[in-house]
Amino acid sequence: MDKTVLAAASFDKEKYYINSEYSALPESIKQEIKEICIPLAEKLMCTFIIGFGDGGEVYFETVKSDEIPDFDDIGAELEIKRTAKEKKELLKALKLWYLIYKTDEGENVKKRLLEGKDVLAEE
Template sequence: MSDFVLAAASYEKQKYFLEPKFQTLPESIQEELQIICVTTAQKLGCTFLMGFREDGEVYFETVKREKDINFDEIGAELEVKEIIRVHKDLIASLKVWFTIFFTKEGEELKDELLKKGEK
């Protein structure tokens, strides 16, 4: 199964990345993703990624620096759970958006809707 990185931020490099193929998301959603990624990376002192699993499920990942022995794994896990709780509507919307535009099931659904619209 493949994963697709949606957005990422690095505390160490002070950089933010949004995958170009996902830049069709509305500007307000892109801004919200940037805020989530950057603030989480800063708070945890790591690289923080948001992405999609092949089935459209949204995932979160924290990547610590190799020599960072002070990284708080439990705190990072709690932070991700808080993001999921606070942004559950955004996450659900992202899953639907990805499923419709980037999966085989979404293509079939669009084709079916287009056929119904032609009748």
């Protein structure tokens, strides 16, 4: 699976990164992404990543720090599932944005949207 990092926050390095390739995202969306990454990195004590996979699928990923030997893999997975459920609309909007602006089919996606078709359901 091809993956591209959209944003990441590091608990131990206390840093936040958003990929400049996605600078065209609306500021409110970038802020919401930041408000997901930083608290989750702190809560899970890891580097927390949001990115795009194949076909614009949004993924969440955790990277354990060697400094935190008792990382809770199960707790992290549950927290990711909870966040994905709570942020379902954001994830849908991100995927749609990706399909429109970052794929060769972007113009076709826009056209189908204007025709009132549910683009994400057609995949």
